[in-house]
Amino acid sequence: MSAGKLLAWRKNVGDTVSRGDIIADVETDKADIEVEVFATGVVEKLLVQPGEKVPVGTPLAIIREEGKPEAPRPPRAAAVEPAPPTFLPRAPVIPIRAPAGAPGRLRISPAARKLATDLGIDAASLAGTGPGGRITLDDVQRAAASAAPSAAPEAAPDRATRMRQVIAAAMARSKREIPHYYLSTTIDMSRALAWLTQENLKRSVEERLVYGVLLLKAVALALRHRT
Numbered sequence: 001m002s003a004g005k006l007l008a009w010r011k012n013v014g015d016t017v018s019r020g021d022i023i024a025d026v027e028t029d030k031a032d033i034e035v036e037v038f039a040t041g042v043v044e045k046l047l048v049q050p051g052e053k054v055p056v057g058t059p060l061a062i063i064r065e066e067g068k069p070e071a072p073r074p075p076r077a078a079a080v081e082p083a084p085p086t087f088l089p090r091a092p093v094i095p096i097r098a099p100a101g102a103p104g105r106l107r108i109s110p111a112a113r114k115l116a117t118d119l120g121i122d123a124a125s126l127a128g129t130g131p132g133g134r135i136t137l138d139d140v141q142r143a144a145a146s147a148a149p150s151a152a153p154e155a156a157p158d159r160a161t162r163m164r165q166v167i168a169a170a171m172a173r174s175k176r177e178i179p180h181y182y183l184s185t186t187i188d189m190s191r192a193l194a195w196l197t198q199e200n201l202k203r204s205v206e207e208r209l210v211y212g213v214l215l216l217k218a219v220a221l222a223l224r225h226r227t
Contacts, residue, residue, distance in 0.1 A: 002055060002056060003053050003054060003055050003056060004026045004027060004028050004053065004054065004056060005026065005027040005051065005052065005053040005054075006024060006025075006026055006027075006048050006049065006050050006051065006052055006053075006054070006060065007024075007025040007026060007027050007032060007050060007051075008024065008025050008050050009023065009024050009046060009050065010022050010023050010024055010025070011023045011024075011043050012043065012046075013043050013044065013045060013046060014042065014043065015042070015043050016041070016042055016043075017037045017039075017040065017041065017042070017043060017063065018037065018040045019037060019038060019039060019040050020036060020037065021036070021037045022034045022035065022036060022037075023035050023036070023037050023043070023060075023061065024060060024061075027110065028110075029109075029110060029111065031109045031130065031131075031134055031136075032107065032109075032134075035060065037063070039063050039065050039066075040065065040066045041063045041064045041065040041066045042063065042064045042066075043061060043062075043063055044061075044062045044063060044064045045061065045062040046060070046061050047059055047060055047061055047062065048060050048061075106123060106124060106135070107128060107132065107133060107134045107135065108123050108126075108128070108134065108135035109130075109134065109135070109136060109137070111137055112135050112136055112137045112139065112140050113135075115137060115140045115141070115169050116135075116140045116143075118165060118169075119140065119144045119162055119165055119166070120162075121140060121143055121144060123135060123140070126139050126140065126143055127139070137169070137173065141166050141169065141170065144162055144163070144165070144166045145163070145166060189214070192214050193211075193214075196209060196211070196213075196214060
């Protein structure tokens with residue numbers, strides 16, 4: 001993840017906050033999360049507006065910590081350095097609770113919402129098994145799999161297409177989330193290709209060999225050698 005979108009503020013400028021309070025809701029690639037306050041004080045300034053997408057690590061607000069005075073206003077003809085502001089640190093990903101005033105918002109991760117749309121599944125009809133009842137990718141995939149056997153016989157092509165989409169989504173997910181290790185080697189095929197070229201000169205166009213026969217022959221010889 002490289003960026004997140006601010007969904008809503010729970011606090012306003014001038015509000016008093018305590019360590020552990022939830023100050024905002026942020027949308028990430030996987031789920032909506034709550035931003036927790038790590039200092040006790042007063043919200044002095046909101047730096048990001050709802051609906052704005054910003055890079056990870058961007059300060060969201062300025063909080064004047066408890067016991068620290070406001071930055072003094074410099075008198076005329078005098079330069080006074082203001083006290084450095086305290087920035088709200090980036091909050092860890094924690095389960096979200098439904099924000100007040102937004103009871104109708106569907107709690108579903110962006111990836112799960114996209115998959116449900118692709119598969120033609122009504123996300124509002126799903127029961128979420130994620131934190132706080134959030135609908136996850138697994139919930140959408142289970143709904144697609146359970147819907148396939150109950151479909152009418154004439155819908156078989158649709159079922160097959162839907163299952164392939166679910167399988168493709170699972171494979172794409174494993175590709176994104178599971179570390180992969182790749183191993184390769186270089187083989188000198190010049191002699192084999194030279195033989196193939198000479199052999200095809202003796203054959204008609206319909207009977208010429210393709211490169212795959214060399215690989216099949218190599219595998220067969222390797223298997224015979226192992227046994």
